[in-house]
Amino acid sequence: NKDFGIEKVLKNLGIKKENKGTSTGGKWFATGKVIESYSPVDGNLIAKVTSSSKKDYEKVISEAEIAFKEFRLMPAPKRGEIVRQFGEKLRKHKDDLGKLVSYEMGKSLQEGLGEVQEMIDICDFAVGLSRQLHGFTMHSERPGHRMYEQYHPLGIVGIISAFNFPVAVWSWNTALAWICGDVCIWKPSEKAPLCGIACQNIIAEVLKDNHLPQGISGLVIGDAEIGDLMAKDTRVPLISATGSTRMGKIVAQNVAARLGKSLLELGGNNAIIVTPDADIKMTVIGAVFGAVGTAGQRCTSTRRLIIHESMYEKVKDALVTAYGQLKIGNPLDESNHVGPLIDKDAVKMYENALKKVETEGGKLLVKGGVLKGKGYESGCYVKPAIVEAENHFEMVQHETFAPILYLLKYSGDVENAIEIQNGVVQGLSSAIMTNNLREAEKFLSHAGSDCGIANVNIGTSGAEIGGAFGGEKETGGGRESGSDAWKVYMRRQTNTINYTTNLPLAQGIKFDL
Ligand code: UN1
Numbered sequence: 406n407k408d409f410g411i412e413k414v415l416k417n418l419g420i421k422k423e424n425k426g427t428s429t430g431g432k433w434f435a436t437g438k439v440i441e442s443y444s445p446v447d448g449n450l451i452a453k454v455t456s457s458s459k460k461d462y463e464k465v466i467s468e469a470e471i472a473f474k475e476f477r478l479m480p481a482p483k484r485g486e487i488v489r490q491f492g493e494k495l496r497k498h499k500d501d502l503g504k505l506v507s508y509e510m511g512k513s514l515q516e517g518l519g520e521v522q523e524m525i526d527i528c529d530f531a532v533g534l535s536r537q538l539h540g541f542t543m544h545s546e547r548p549g550h551r552m553y554e555q556y557h558p559l560g561i562v563g564i565i566s567a568f569n570f571p572v573a574v575w576s577w578n579t580a581l582a583w584i585c586g587d588v589c590i591w592k593p594s595e596k597a598p599l600c601g602i603a604c605q606n607i608i609a610e611v612l613k614d615n616h617l618p619q620g621i622s623g624l625v626i627g628d629a630e631i632g633d634l635m636a637k638d639t640r641v642p643l644i645s646a647t648g649s650t651r652m653g654k655i656v657a658q659n660v661a662a663r664l665g666k667s668l669l670e671l672g673g674n675n676a677i678i679v680t681p682d683a684d685i686k687m688t689v690i691g692a693v694f695g696a697v698g699t700a701g702q703r704c705t706s707t708r709r710l711i712i713h714e715s716m717y718e719k720v721k722d723a724l725v726t727a728y729g730q731l732k733i734g735n736p737l738d739e740s741n742h743v744g745p746l747i748d749k750d751a752v753k754m755y756e757n758a759l760k761k762v763e764t765e766g767g768k769l770l771v772k773g774g775v776l777k778g779k780g781y782e783s784g785c786y787v788k789p790a791i792v793e794a795e796n797h798f799e800m801v802q803h804e805t806f807a808p809i810l811y812l813l814k815y816s817g818d819v820e821n822a823i824e825i826q827n828g829v830v831q832g833l834s835s836a837i838m839t840n841n842l843r844e845a846e847k848f849l850s851h852a853g854s855d856c857g858i859a860n861v862n863i864g865t866s867g868a869e870i871g872g873a874f875g876g877e878k879e880t881g882g883g884r885e886s887g888s889d890a891w892k893v894y895m896r897r898q899t900n901t902i903n904y905t906t907n908l909p910l911a912q913g914i915k916f917d918l
Contacts, residue, residue, distance in 0.1 A: 409504055409508075409737050411451070411504075411508055414501045414504045414505055414508070415451070415452065415505070415599075417498070417501045418498065418501050418502065418505060418602075418603035418606060418607075419602070419603070419606040420452055420505075420599050420602055420603060420606075421452065422452050422453065423452065423453045423454075423455070424452060424453065424454045424455070424598075424599075424602055425454070425455050426440070426454040426455055426456045426457050426598060426601075426602070426624070426625070426626030426627065427457040427461040427462070427464070427465060427624065427625055427626065428465075428602075428605050428609070428623065428624040429464070429465050429468035429469070429472075429619040429620050429622075429623050429624075430468075430608075430609045430612045430613070430618070430619025430620065430621065430622060431606075431609035431610070431612070431613055431619060432619055434461060434464070435454075435455035435456060435457055435458070435461055435626075436455070436457075436458045436460060436461055437455060437456035437457050437458040437461065437627055438455075438456055439453050439454070439455050439456070440453070440454045440455075440456050440595055440598055440626065441453050441454075442454065442509060442596075442597070442598055442599050443748075443783075444508050444509060444511070444783070445510070445511040445744075445745040445746065445747055445748060445783050445785040446507075446508055446511055446735055446736060446737065446744070446745060446783060447735075447782060447783055448782050448783030448784065448785075451508070451509060451599060452599055454598045454599070454602070454626055456595070456598075456626050456627040456628070456631075457625040457626055457627045457631055459634065461625065462625050462631060462634050462635075465590055465620075465623040465624075465625055466561070466590070466623075466638070466640055466641075467620075468618070468619060468620030468623065469561045469588045469589075469590055469620040469621075469623050470561070470620070470640065471618060471620055472588045472617075472618035472619065472620030472621045473558070473560055473561060473587070473588045473620070475617075475618050476558070476583075476586055476587075476588055476617070476618065476621055477557075477558040477586040477587075479586070481535045481536070481538055481584055481585075481586065482535050482536050484535055484583055484584050484585075484586060485531065485532045485533075485534070485535025485536065485584050486532075487583065487611060487612075487615060487617065488528050488531045488532055488535070488580050488583055488584055489528065489532045490611045490614070490615070491528055491580070491607070491608055491611050492524075492525050492528030492529060492532070492580075494607050494608075494610060494611060495521060495524050495525050495528065495576075495607065496525055498521075498603075498607055499518060499521045499522070499525070500518070501603075502517075502521045502572060502600075502603055502604075502607075503517040503518035503519075503520070503521045504517060504737070505517075505599060505600060505603055506520055506521070506571055506572055506597075506600055507736050507737055507744075508737065509571065509597050509599050509600055510568055510569065510571050510596075510597050510600070510747065511700065511736055511744045511745040511746065511747060511785065512569075512699045512700070512702075512736055512744055513698075513699075513736040513737075513739070513741065513742075513744055514736060514737050514739060515739065516698070516699055516736075517736075520570060520571075520572055520573045521572065521573075523573040523576070523577075523870055524572060524573055524576035524580075526870045527573075527576050527577050527580045527581070527870045527886060527887075528576070528580050530580070530870060530871065530887060531580035531581055531583070531584045532584070534581070534584055534891055535584040538556050538584075538585065538891065538895070540553060540554035540555045540556055540897070541553065541554055542554075545901060546911060547903070547909045547911065548905065548909065549903060549904050549905030549907070550901060550902065550903050550904070550905075550909075551901070551902045551904070552899065552900065552901045552902075553899075553900055554897060554898060554899045554900065555897075555898050555900065556585070556892065556895035556896070556897055556898075557586070557895060557896050557897075557898060558585055558586025558587050558895060558896075559585065559586075559587050559642050559643055559666075559894055559895055559896050560587060560588075560640075560641070560642045560643075561587065561588055561589070561590060561640060561641045561642065561643075562578065562579075562582045562587045562588070562589045562590070562641070562642075562643045562644075562645060562894060563589075563590050563592070563635040563636070563638070563641040563643065563644045563645070564578045564579065564589055564590070564591045564592065564644075564645050564646075565592045565632050565635065565644065565645070565646040565647065565648065565652075565656065566578075566591070566592070566593055566594060566647050566648070567594050567647050567648040567649075568594035568596035568597045568702075568747050569699065569702045569703060569704070569747070569806070570647075570703075571593060571594060571597035571600035571601070572600050572603075572604055574647045574670075574885070575591050575593065575601075575604060576604075577870065577874070577885045577886045578645045578668075578885060578894075579591070579608075579622070581886075581890065581891045581894050582894045583621065584891075585891060585894040585895045586895075587643075587894055587895075588620055588621045588622070588623070589621070589622055589623065590623035590624075590625060590635065590641070591604075591605075591622070591623065591624050591625070592625050592626070592627065592631050592632055592635060593624070593626060594648075595626065595627060595628050596747055596748065598626045601624055601626055602624070602626075605622060605624040608621075608622045609622065629652075629655075632646075632652075632656065633655075633659065636655075636656045636659035636660050636665075637659050637662075637663065639663050639665070641665070642665055642666060642896075643665065643666045643667070643668065643893065643894065644656060644660050644665060644666070644667045644668070645667070645668040645669075645670075645883070645885070646667065646668070646669055646670070646671075646881075647669075647670040647671075647704075647885075648671065649671060649672055649804075650671045650672040650804070650830075650831070650879045650880075650881075652671075653669045653671040653672075653879075653881050656669070657669060657881070666893065667883070668875075668883035668884070668885065668893050669875075669880075669881025669882060669883040670704065670874065670875045670876070670880065670881055670883050670885055671704075671831075671876075671879060671880050671881040672704065672804040672831050672833070672879060672880060673704045673705055673706070673708075673804060673831050673832075673833030673834055673865075673876060673880060674708050674709065674802070674803075674804050674829040674830070674831040674833075675695070675705055675706065675707055675708055675709070675831075675833055675834040675835060675836075675856075675865035675866070676707070676708065676709035676710065676711050676813075676825075676826045676835055676836070676865070677691060677692055677695065677707055677709075677710050677711070677835075677836040677837070677838060677864060677865060678711045678815075678819065678822040678823070678826055678835075678836070678837040678838065678839075678848065679692075679710060679711065679712040679713060679716055679720055679838050680713050680716075680819055680822070680837065680838065680839040680841060680844050681713045681715050681716055682839045682840045682841035682844060683716065683720075683838035683839055683840070684838065684840060684862070685716075685719060685720065685723060687838060687862060688720060688723075688838045689720070689723045689724060689727055690864075691707075691836070691838065691863065691864030692707055692710055692724065692810070692864065693724065693727050693728070693731075694864055694866070694867075695707030695864035695865050695866045696708070696789065696808055696809075696810040697728075697731060697742060697743050697789040697808045698866060698867075699744075699866075700743055700744055700745065700746050700787070700789075700807065700808050701789070701805075701806065701807045701808035701809065702746065702747065702751075702806045702807070703866050704833055704834075704880075705833060705834040705858070705865050705866035705867070705868060706806075706808075706865070706866055707810065707836075707864055707865045707866065708801075708804065708805075708809070708810065708811060709796070709801065709810075709811045709813055709826075710724075710810060710811070710812050710813065711813045711814075711815055711822045711825050711826055712812060712813070712814055712815070713814075713815055713816070713822070714814050714815065714816045717812075717814050720812075721770065721793075721812060724770075724771075724791060724810075724812075725770055725771055725791065728771045728789060728791060729771075731743055731789060733776060733786055733787075733788060733789075734780050734781075734786070735780060743786075743789060743808065744786075745783055745785035745786045745787075746785045746786075746787060746806075746807060747785070747806075748785060749784055749785060751785070751806060751807065752775055752784065752785055752787060754805060754806070754807065755773075755787050755805065755807035755808075755809065756775065756787075758800050758803070758805040758807065758809055759773055759790055759792070759809065761799070761800050762792055762794060762798060762800035762801070762809075762811075763792075765794075765798045765799060765800060766794075766795070766798070767792045767793065767794040767798060767800070767801075767811075768792065768793040768794075769790060769791075769792055769793075770791040770792065770793055770812070771788075771789065771790050771791040772788070772790060773787060773788045773789065773790030773809070774787065774788050775787050775788075776788065787807065787808065788808075789808035789809075789810070790808065790809050790810070791809075791810045791812060792809060792810070792811050792812065793811075793812050794811040794812065794813060795813065796813050796825045796828055796829075797828075798811075801813070801829075802829055802830065804831060813825060819837075819839075819844040819847055819848065820847065820852075822837075823847070823848060823852070823853055823854065826854060827854065827855045830878055830879040831876070831878060831879050831880050832855050832856045832857060832876045832877035832878035832879070832880045833856055833857055833858060833875070833876030833880040834856055834857070834858040834859075834860070834865040834866065834868070834876065835848075835854040835856040835858065835859050835860070835865060836859070836860040836861070836862075836863060836864055836865050837854075837859075837860070837861055837862075838862060839861070839862070840862075845861045848861070849861070855877055855878070856876050856877060856880075857873075857874070857875045857876030857877055857880060857884070858872075858874070858876065869887070870886045870887050871886075871887040871888070872886065872887045872888055873885070873886060873887055873888035873889070873890045874886040874887070874890070
């Protein structure tokens with residue numbers, strides 16, 4: 406794809422035609438099998454990567470262990486300075502990295518750049534945070550005693566990330582983990598390995614400039630086998646995993662078996678409730694972007710619209726009209742709204758979901774289908790579909806990572822809509838479109854949405870980094886990114902100090918010798 410200069414982008418990011426997929430800082434090695442990265446944009450082979458073997462993984466772990474011993478002693482604000490420099494480098498590489506994300510993963514260039522912006526923003530956030538790793542002080546029940554708590558670095562953080570946010574999710578974890586004094590080992594999705602290599606090259610420069618140990622940032626590219634090694638490894642106290650619920654359940658069980666910590670950010674089945682008091686124009690923009698943006702491949706993508714019966718026909722017609730105007734094609738061309746799915750397997754899942762929901766009684770309002778012909782050679786471009794369905798359908802209950810939007814009808818009070826919204830196993834993002842204060846507050850109340858994210862008059866996707874990101878139920882319960890999500894990357898310690906010459910016991914216990 407010469408149009409946007411992929412050769413130059415790859416060169417600027419230090420990616421060759423053949424790459425090694427294991428790294429500690431700037432050192433590269435690999436002895437596993439070869440992975441080929443094809444672009445879903447045009448179907449071309451971008452580059453090859455030799456994946457990491459068990460032996461390679463061991464090397465990364467031992468470098469990480471060495472690095473942690475040194476890094477944990479560096480004052481947190483000094484670690485913040487490292488993350489500040491990393492953010493600066495990301496600013497310089499924003500254009501190239503955004504293009505690579507778009508070309509390797511298939512999201513629009515705007516979204517690729519937006520993803521890099523999220524990386525920059527979390528770095529800024531982490532720099533400030535590096536001076537605010539606060540613990541409480543408490544009043545002791547004993548005279549002449551002081552109690553307080555502190556947060557210490559945890560150790561090696563294992564990061565497993567998905568193809569759909571191939572760079573940002575890593576940075577949400579690393580930027581925080583690094584200021585917390587941890588070192589990181591990252592297994593990016595094997596569907597977007599070049600994004601991983603590009604990021605590692607960027608941080609490696611920062612580590613080198615600052616004469617820091619290379620093991621602060623490790624990279625292992627491979628499939629589930631490498632993920633398994635990490636999850637079962639007692640040397641990795643925290644595993645942060647983002648991806649499907651299926652993957653998360655395997656990781657969680659492996660980590661739990663050794664009583665390790667896990668931070669899970671898994672599937673969503675996100676809905677927008679459209680009440681009789683909704684602003685139709687805002688609803689349509691929010692719903693269409695949520696459903697077709699990133700070709701429906703965000704954890705936060707809008708999968709269900711729960712529409713009041715009085716608004717149903719109006720919203721349905723407006724959506725069908727809007728879908729008729731969608732342009733599908735090369736995501737690097739800014740006039741297109743929808744790019745490709747990640748690969749042909751994803752296309753198959755999309756086709757199967759549409760077939761299945763039809764047999765369950767779903768009615769296709771906007772038919773969908775796979776696109777063929779000029780510009781669609783990769784075989785990964787599909788038409789966004791709208792299906793009239795019911796919440797209990799198996800396909801509606803299931804997260805299909807594709808642009809399929811289910812329309813569901815509710816009648817009566819907003820409570821009925823909330824019940825439908827909560828009536829799935831996932832609990833990531835949710836939204837209500839209403840200008841009615843009572844409805845909005847009900848939705849946000851104790852008896853409202855059961856999701857980690859609940860929005861009013863905003864769609865389900867596009868969360869800001871400043872808030873804690875994640876969800877409940879099968880979404881896994883973890884929180885990444887903003888607010889106090891940093892706490893999971895540290896170990897907490899309660900300290901009691903006695904500055905008297907007596908040794909009074911707590912709870913009034915007398916123990917005289
Ligand atoms: C994801 O899809 O894994 O809220 C993350 C959003 C983005 C992050 C999505 N900020 O849509």
